Amino acid sequence: MPSTTLEPLPTPTASDLAEGTATLESIYGLSGVTKTYGSGATAVCALDSIDLTVSAGEFLAIVGASGSGKTTLLQLLGALDRPTTGRIELLGRDLTSLGERELTRLRRDTIGFVFQQFNLIPTLSAADNVEVAIATRHESSAQRAERVAELLGSVGLAHRAQHLPSQLSGGEQQRVAIARALANRPAVLLADEPTGNLDTASGSEILELLERLVAEGNQTIVLITHEPRIAEAAQRTISLKDGRILSDTQPGPG
Amino acid sequence: MFFFKYILSELRRRRGRTILTALGLAVGVALVVMVNGLSTGLDNAQATVLKPLTGIGTDMSVSRPLKVTTNGKGGFAALSKSQQEQLRSEVGPGGGVNFASLKAGSKVDTDTFRASGNLTFSATKLTSLSKISDVQAVAGSLTLTDTHISGTVPKIKITQSRTSGGRHGGGGGFGPASGALNGGSLTTASTSVTGVDQTQPTLAAVTPSQITKGSYFTSGGNAYEAIVSTGYANSANLSVGSKITLGGKTFDVIGISSAPLGGTASDIYVKLATLQKVSGYTGQIDTAEVEAASASDVTAVAATISKDFTGSSVTTASDLASRVSGSLTDAKSLSSKLGTALEIIALIAAVLIASLLTLASVAKRTREIGTLKAIGWSRWQVVRQICGEALGQGVAGGVIGVLLGVGGIAAIDALGWTLKATVASPAAAAGGGGGGFFGQAAAAITSGTTAVKINATASIELIAIAVGLAILGGLVSGAIGGLRAARLRPAAALRTVE
């Protein structure tokens, strides 16, 4: 694995936090969150009264059997969907009270998303795939190009900037996706089985990258995983079963 | 700009889809270009046939035709008393030639001018016509038949009396006495002469565009200028620079005009004032060419003239068009009936195909679009992306379509497709034998069949409209696809597996 230097990423700015009541430590606050898909006889209760707090700089892993509600929870945390009942606070703002426009802004500015399938745009180069995330900012293209180069450099892919996703290995694609997710300096990085589609070596690379983000940049990360070694690497693991939190292993002091 | 970079990448890297959608639109556009180009070609062909019927700017012709019927009550007797009187005074016995006064053995060389088919009227009528509202311009013309008799009077006693009425149509009235003179050394020649208002060439019976050799009348200058028709020039062995004699005056032939189909085909055209002077028809005309202020006024103006001008007959350009028949007319009615329908169907089909392809593309890119939304693209930005791509395909489709359409038009022209146009004479259409009323046909409305080559044309306007339609088609499909994309939930980014 090529050694890469990682620039420290900033934590949420004071202005981000000023709007809400949250302290600098609190990223998420969930209370009584329920998500039901469908209605009537076919209704599926994917999440059942979840209470959860995530603090800044935390590296949280969500584990659980297939169908236990992990992805549903991540969607709610990522403001991609709304809970049926309950309250989700992100940086002190109640997501359930926000309109579609505000949620879109929030997704762009506060949340970074990493997907199991990488979800890169197949027709765009690695650099352009990173630029997608900052394309809507009012910055000059020179400023954006500089930022893109910086991000690709931080994930060790400066030399692959002009390659298409199809010309990159799975691990490289996922690193491009991570660079994209970090482009707006998000308060939280959400990842749904980021190593699920990778071989062990590539998976280790991604894990190391994530660990470095936490260690050097104090990046808050919430990820879903099936792999014990990744869950172990996280400071805290919550285990879901049938839409409920089965266990929550808080990091031990020290 | 990133927006353009992304659109171009999509169009370039998903080339198959781009080409397919563009081709769908292109076929529609090409059909519009071809059908329109062909219908323009047919219009032009019809205009080519009709143009010589009247001046270019003429919307209607006003004349006072002799009403002749063939039901046994035709001929001179069928005319009103005043018309009979006018005819007598204009034509006189013997078609204006006083044969009884000719002495045997004496030399003769006379020109006799007679009205041809239409009754003349005072040129002052033009003033009242021009005062009718929505009349843009009026010009008068006079067509006369010149009977030229020359030679030595034979020693035959010629008596000619005015025939009494009651004879049948075509042969009635004053029979020319030429039959009786054939035995002698006198020769008679009948030519038709039209006097035109050269100050209004677009309304004239011969227009500058008809000149094939030489030039058109000068507006001032020499009063004795003549333009001769190709047919007459050939038979009389005339060319530009030749001299002809009319009513004892020598005219310079300054131009040769192409033979019109179905129009008032005169052998010789001279300036109206000159003809009036030479023929003795001072201040008289037999046709007023009228231009209406706009095409929509033609019907109303024609109706007003018919009402105000007793005994007049108003022939409009559409009356003329109705006299044209043959494969040209069939093709024209087919193109106007089917052409528009074909264009609409082609366009709807093209837009439908483009829309379906765009919808399919959006469906296939559910995860991509979901991802864009998940990382913070707004609905508007997603719609703009999909629309931008569709617009790009629309532009490509427009360009390809125009190329296909223009190529198709070139192919049609290369085929050298000719259509036949038959022009019926108005007299025949009216069921009468008016053309032969005076026993002459020289200045009658010619009828006949001509072959017209179809020249399909694609104007810049048409091409612009076609490209515009393709872009519009792209936008419509983009809007449909974009709306679909806008409704996709961002959660799709995590769920859909391709």
Ligand SMILES: Nc1ncnc2c1ncn2[C@@H]1O[C@H](COP(=O)(O)OP(=O)(O)O)[C@@H](O)[C@H]1O
């Ligand atoms: N859009 C949906 N409509 C209906 N049911 C759904 C939908 N998404 C998820 N579910 C159901 O909700 C439950 C939790 O799903 P999910 O959150 O994807 O679990 P996990 O990611 O842990 O496998 C499952 O039973 C699943 O079938």
Ligand SMILES: [Mg+2]
């Ligand atoms: Mg899942």
